[in-house]
Amino acid sequence: MIAGLDRRAITARLLADRDGLLVVAGLGAPAWDVTAVADDDRNFPLWGAMGGAAMVGLGVALARPEWRVLVVTGDGEQLMGLSSLSTIGSVTAPNLGIAVLDNERYGETGMQLTTTATGTDLAAVADACGFRRTMTATSDADLDAGVAMARSEPGPVLVVFKVAADVPPQVVPPRDGRRLVDRFRVAVASNRDHGHG
Amino acid sequence: MVGPVTAAQTTIEREPPWVGPTHRALGDGGITVVGHVPDGGLRHLIAGLEADHRITTVRLSSEQEGVALAAGVFLGGGRAALLMQSSGVGNCINMLGMLETCRIPALLLVTMRGQAGEANPWQVPMGRAAADTLRLMGVAVRSVGSAEEVAVAVTGACADAFDGGGPAAAVLVEQRVIGVKTFAGDGR
Numbered sequence: 001m002i003a004g005l006d007r008r009a010i011t012a013r014l015l016a017d018r019d020g021l022l023v024v025a026g027l028g029a030p031a032w033d034v035t036a037v038a039d040d041d042r043n044f045p046l047w048g049a050m051g052g053a054a055m056v057g058l059g060v061a062l063a064r065p066e067w068r069v070l071v072v073t074g075d076g077e078q079l080m081g082l083s084s085l086s087t088i089g090s091v092t093a094p095n096l097g098i099a100v101l102d103n104e105r106y107g108e109t110g111m112q113l114t115t116t117a118t119g120t121d122l123a124a125v126a127d128a129c130g131f132r133r134t135m136t137a138t139s140d141a142d143l144d145a146g147v148a149m150a151r152s153e154p155g156p157v158l159v160v161f162k163v164a165a166d167v168p169p170q171v172v173p174p175r176d177g178r179r180l181v182d183r184f185r186v187a188v189a190s191n192r193d194h195g196h197g
Numbered sequence: 198m199v200g201p202v203t204a205a206q207t208t209i210e211r212e213p214p215w216v217g218p219t220h221r222a223l224g225d226g227g228i229t230v231v232g233h234v235p236d237g238g239l240r241h242l243i244a245g246l247e248a249d250h251r252i253t254t255v256r257l258s259s260e261q262e263g264v265a266l267a268a269g270v271f272l273g274g275g276r277a278a279l280l281m282q283s284s285g286v287g288n289c290i291n292m293l294g295m296l297e298t299c300r301i302p303a304l305l306l307v308t309m310r311g312q313a314g315e316a317n318p319w320q321v322p323m324g325r326a327a328a329d330t331l332r333l334m335g336v337a338v339r340s341v342g343s344a345e346e347v348a349v350a351v352t353g354a355c356a357d358a359f360d361g362g363g364p365a366a367a368v369l370v371e372q373r374v375i376g377v378k379t380f381a382g383d384g385r
Binding site: 022024044046047048049050051052053054055056057058059060061062063064067081083084086087090091177178180181184185188189 | 269291298
């Protein structure tokens with residue numbers, strides 16, 4: 001375990017200047033992180049469906065190739081959907097980026113260790129599954145490259161950010177799934193011209 | 198990398214009569230993304246869909262991925278269908294909760310194992326439980342027992358799910374339509 005990057009600061013950088021960016025957030029801390037930047041109609045934060053964030057992102061990316069789609073999720077969430085990295089690596093999805101905020105912990109249930117704490121390297125897994133580019137950011141010097149890869153390099157790409165195991169204040173998005181879906185769909189449809197790959 | 202086709206994969210040689218109309222029903226229903234985990238009974242349909250340039254097919258590593266995929270496609274304004282064997286329904290359970298909570302429509306086409314004539318007893322429990330499992334998770338279920346009904350059921354399920362604001366809809370194709378998989382030594 002290293003000292004760890006600041007998850008909120010990284011999320012703010014990932015979502016900066018976000019015209020043309022749709023965001024899917026994995027349940028728990030990544031959903032709070034994304035909402036702390038802004039409770040934006042173009043976010044789909046999950047309150048469940050653990051292991052599904054990356055595939056939700058793939059679905060959006062396939063349906064809306066003119067938008068960049070960024071999945072922001074945690075190590076525990078991505079580990080539960082580990083096989084989806086194989087699936088995503090097999091498809092053409094140039095507009096899909098995945099950012100894993102990896103604190104090596106299950107943050108919502110008491111900070112129990114995940115298997116990234118004992119050696120599972122999610123960037124290496126994604127690389128072996130055929131992702132176009134992957135990297136692991138462990139220091140501030142890696143952030144520019146990591147953010148740029150997640151936001152704009154031809155996908156599918158996956159960037160692991162090794163973040164501190166701290167617990168920033170919860171900033172929760174709406175819980176009503178139907179509302180989250182409706183506002184996202186309206187935002188996608190009404191802002192179609194603003195999207196770019 | 199892909200070896201020769203073995204005997205077990207060629208049990209069903211000719212395209213069954215329900216496949217073409219079902220493919221057309223999916224297209225007419227506005228389906229543009231299809232996620233699938235193969236089943237012997239689905240192989241002609243999957244091959245046809247993969248050759249259809251109007252449809253993006255995704256080879257799922259596990260069926261639950263498809264539920265999340267379908268949710269994302271709907272968020273983006275599209276319509277997705279998932280193809281799987283009855284055993285795969287069990288892999289989807291928790292993810293199906295998202296479709297109900299968020300009222301996200303999707304079409305599931307499930308080929309049944311574990312029914313009449315099944316030669317693998319390990320297929321029986323999930324085959325028996327598939328329809329009830331889907332209903333418990335909020336999915337509307339249509340079970341079809343003849344080849345002529347499959348495409349009609351797909352059309353109806355698409356309309357209910359995507360046009361009617363309904364929940365996800367599943368069409369279960371019974372094993373008597375698909376046929377029975379045989380194993381070495383069967384019939385001795």
